[in-house]
Amino acid sequence: MPLLIVNQIAIEFAGARRVVDGLSFALEAGEIACLLGASGCGKTTVLRSIAGFEALQAGEIHLQTQLLSVPGVQLPPQQRGIGMVFQDYALFPHLTVAQNVGFGLRSLTKPEQARRVAEMLDLVGLGELGGRYIHELSGGQQQRVALARALAPQPRLLLLDEPFSNLDVELRERLGQEVRQILKATGTTAILVTHDQREAFAMADQIGVMSEGRIRQWGTPYDLYHQPVDRFVANFIGEGVLLPARLTGPQCIEFELGELCRTAPVECGIGAELEILIRPDDIQHNDRSPLQAKVVAKAFRGAQFLYTLALPSGQQVLSLVPSHHNHALGELIGIELEVEHLIVFRK
Amino acid sequence: MSKHSWRGAVLALPIALLTLIPLLVVLASFLHPQPEIWAHLGQYVLPDVLRNTAILLFGVGFGVLLLGVPLAWLTAVCEFPGRRWLSWALMLPLAMPAYVLAFVQVGLLDFTGPVQTLLRELTGDSSWFPRIRSTGGVVLVLTLAFYPYVYLLARNAFLTQGKRALEAAQMLGYSRPAGFWKVALPMARPWLIGGLTLALMETLADFGTVSVFNFDTFTTAIYKSWFSLFNLTAASQLASLLVLFVLVLVLVEQRARGARAYHGRIVAAERIVLTGWARPAATLFCLAVLAMAFVIPLLQLLVWAYSVLATDLDARYWGFTLRSMLISLAAALVVSVLALVLVLLQRHYASRATRLTVQLATLGYAVPGTVLAVGVFVPIAWLDNLLLPYAHALGYEGFQILKGSVAVMLLALGARFMAVAFQPLESAMQRVSRNQEDAARSLGLSNRQLTWRLHLPMLRGGALTAVLMCFVDVMKEMPITLMTRPFGWETLAVRVFEMTSEGMWANAALPSLMIVLTGLLPVILLVRKAE
Numbered sequence: 001m002p003l004l005i006v007n008q009i010a011i012e013f014a015g016a017r018r019v020v021d022g023l024s025f026a027l028e029a030g031e032i033a034c035l036l037g038a039s040g041c042g043k044t045t046v047l048r049s050i051a052g053f054e055a056l057q058a059g060e061i062h063l064q065t066q067l068l069s070v071p072g073v074q075l076p077p078q079q080r081g082i083g084m085v086f087q088d089y090a091l092f093p094h095l096t097v098a099q100n101v102g103f104g105l106r107s108l109t110k111p112e113q114a115r116r117v118a119e120m121l122d123l124v125g126l127g128e129l130g131g132r133y134i135h136e137l138s139g140g141q142q143q144r145v146a147l148a149r150a151l152a153p154q155p156r157l158l159l160l161d162e163p164f165s166n167l168d169v170e171l172r173e174r175l176g177q178e179v180r181q182i183l184k185a186t187g188t189t190a191i192l193v194t195h196d197q198r199e200a201f202a203m204a205d206q207i208g209v210m211s212e213g214r215i216r217q218w219g220t221p222y223d224l225y226h227q228p229v230d231r232f233v234a235n236f237i238g239e240g241v242l243l244p245a246r247l248t249g250p251q252c253i254e255f256e257l258g259e260l261c262r263t264a265p266v267e268c269g270i271g272a273e274l275e276i277l278i279r280p281d282d283i284q285h286n287d288r289s290p291l292q293a294k295v296v297a298k299a300f301r302g303a304q305f306l307y308t309l310a311l312p313s314g315q316q317v318l319s320l321v322p323s324h325h326n327h328a329l330g331e332l333i334g335i336e337l338e339v340e341h342l343i344v345f346r347k
Numbered sequence: 348m349s350k351h352s353w354r355g356a357v358l359a360l361p362i363a364l365l366t367l368i369p370l371l372v373v374l375a376s377f378l379h380p381q382p383e384i385w386a387h388l389g390q391y392v393l394p395d396v397l398r399n400t401a402i403l404l405f406g407v408g409f410g411v412l413l414l415g416v417p418l419a420w421l422t423a424v425c426e427f428p429g430r431r432w433l434s435w436a437l438m439l440p441l442a443m444p445a446y447v448l449a450f451v452q453v454g455l456l457d458f459t460g461p462v463q464t465l466l467r468e469l470t471g472d473s474s475w476f477p478r479i480r481s482t483g484g485v486v487l488v489l490t491l492a493f494y495p496y497v498y499l500l501a502r503n504a505f506l507t508q509g510k511r512a513l514e515a516a517q518m519l520g521y522s523r524p525a526g527f528w529k530v531a532l533p534m535a536r537p538w539l540i541g542g543l544t545l546a547l548m549e550t551l552a553d554f555g556t557v558s559v560f561n562f563d564t565f566t567t568a569i570y571k572s573w574f575s576l577f578n579l580t581a582a583s584q585l586a587s588l589l590v591l592f593v594l595v596l597v598l599v600e601q602r603a604r605g606a607r608a609y610h611g612r613i614v615a616a617e618r619i620v621l622t623g624w625a626r627p628a629a630t631l632f633c634l635a636v637l638a639m640a641f642v643i644p645l646l647q648l649l650v651w652a653y654s655v656l657a658t659d660l661d662a663r664y665w666g667f668t669l670r671s672m673l674i675s676l677a678a679a680l681v682v683s684v685l686a687l688v689l690v691l692l693q694r695h696y697a698s699r700a701t702r703l704t705v706q707l708a709t710l711g712y713a714v715p716g717t718v719l720a721v722g723v724f725v726p727i728a729w730l731d732n733l734l735l736p737y738a739h740a741l742g743y744e745g746f747q748i749l750k751g752s753v754a755v756m757l758l759a760l761g762a763r764f765m766a767v768a769f770q771p772l773e774s775a776m777q778r779v780s781r782n783q784e785d786a787a788r789s790l791g792l793s794n795r796q797l798t799w800r801l802h803l804p805m806l807r808g809g810a811l812t813a814v815l816m817c818f819v820d821v822m823k824e825m826p827i828t829l830m831t832r833p834f835g836w837e838t839l840a841v842r843v844f845e846m847t848s849e850g851m852w853a854n855a856a857l858p859s860l861m862i863v864l865t866g867l868l869p870v871i872l873l874v875r876k877a878e
Contacts, residue, residue, distance in 0.1 A: 052517075053514060076517070077518060078517045078519075078521055079520075083518060083519075084514075086511060086514070088511065090512055090514065092512065092534060094533050094534050094536060103516070104518075104520050106520070150518070
């Protein structure tokens, strides 16, 4: 039985449009999930409904065997045993780091509190800073205090609302890994909300791609990238180009770069117009290949170049090429197709 | 910069002396106690004055928190009918000087006032009605007059916290009410202390209200020793004691100000939507305070003013108004120019010493007008005595040169309101970034050109605010004007004082109305800034 069940929930604000509409997912104990979507897609609202700050218009939320929310009835946030890391951390500036971390521990005795606070500060690597005030810490350190404060009461579930959005990009990825390790080490079940897919990939076991108040696809990062269920997810996750294609045989698809014969993931008649998703890693650079494309733009990515190439028809595709292949704009280079995962959509 | 660390301080010192000399003169009298005067004061004056001052500080302090904090919380964090307009309307009482509110409330609620008269007509008895001319009455009026200081600052604090701090507490197992006491209030402490100390400073400085109520405090005692007893020494001894109270408040206020620096920005306002009985209760509470502190008094003023319009609005009246305008404008311009100099000095010679000197120069906001009046008058009188023999030798026939001239008034008013002009200018200056200055320099501007072509144009808005705020504050000012004005020089505030001391409320209403209407100008500015 899953730890958290979110079943067909709908949320609307004061008579306005539905921000969340018929959304469901389930989470196993110990898993880290991520709701990924552009701003305004309703992901934070879902998180706040699980926390108990938003009422449901339909559906229900269960945690373990307990019913948390149904329309009209909701357990107050403070009785849910759920921890939360806020986007702006919401740390208390009038308290020290240790007092912040110990804030939710009032059921423990003083010595127990002190021990737990010390334990949590060690866990997030801030063992020495318990006596400091919040404004004396860097952004990354404040983030860790927020995490320690939320984890200290040993919540049944941890919610993280865009936890890294206030940090610079480098720190974001490093902290993402660190936080994942901490959550795994403590066996914490967690839900993260973000608009940054790299953050989602770095942290989550399961990702739900959201748009317009619904989950478009729920799956592992690998599945989302290699088996997107629709054009929206295909466009949202990773880079790639949709090329026009045609079904030429029971299992064969033809498009500008050639013909691919494999089990076609769509069912329709021969001759049907399709679209095929070509990711940058599907096109390899090969000097000996007869297939030639012109370099239109290039972006240096360290180990690789991301080339934008124009095919003879003018159609553009992307290609990741090891960065010792430095070609000038306008140059013709040889390419070949190397498609592992065939992703095709009906037109 | 470090090379010039003393220069800014030296240049700012003459302006600071405007405040420092009166303060030091008054404090010096504390160092030279005159036993017989202290014996007299200790026996006849101080017991009452000290007890009354303590009652006022505790009563008003408690009162302004009791009104200001809930009002701020409701309008900053909650949602209820009328919340939008009430949140700015609750600042309106700032336009009403405490002494105006005082006589209006006395006139309204006294035995012969309309409220009790109506009660008697309806029920035949109003003897149960609490007496307004009482300690409770003074505390009530001062609370209604000064709660906006707490309201404004607390609102600021709650706006920066938003609902988020409460939610964080809830996620850690606290209910909403528990979270309010455990998180929201402690987080707002620096603001609450700031607002409270400002309100208490105004309470200590208040002269007009306590005169209306015949409630003896330091300010009235100083005034009486000055005018009724012609005892300047006793006045300065009393003033020196009052300054000690004030300095404690200043220290507390400065500390609270420092603690505010570390708090966050204003976060997106998601509000707690009130439901059930709390909705109408919130609206009613806000409306009741607004009605008591502003709407009803204003209406009463209008009624009274209308009743005497035909007889009172004569040629003398334009004299009061003109003098009020003249002195307010002159003081506002002088003070604003000096404050501008302070702001520029602080920027050009950024150093600890400069900052300290500027702080001293703007200390006057905390010092009661009665104290400044004494502190300015004593050295001027001394200077007059020094100069008179020479002046007489030159054929001058008067008995005073500076004493009793408008110049003395200007000096005292300048010291009192320097901070009023300084604050808008300083916050305007903070919007001129170091990078903008560096950009101007890299385009070839010298320091002097920088002042003319970057700073002054960018400070224009702030300067206008400074002049306006000072103008209105001087207009409302009562004790300095009363104590230092040239003989027979009557302004609107002086007229209010004279009429109220004779209990002629209706006649006091007309000049009061003019003061209140001018007072609305800066409140409108404040509201527009807060929106």
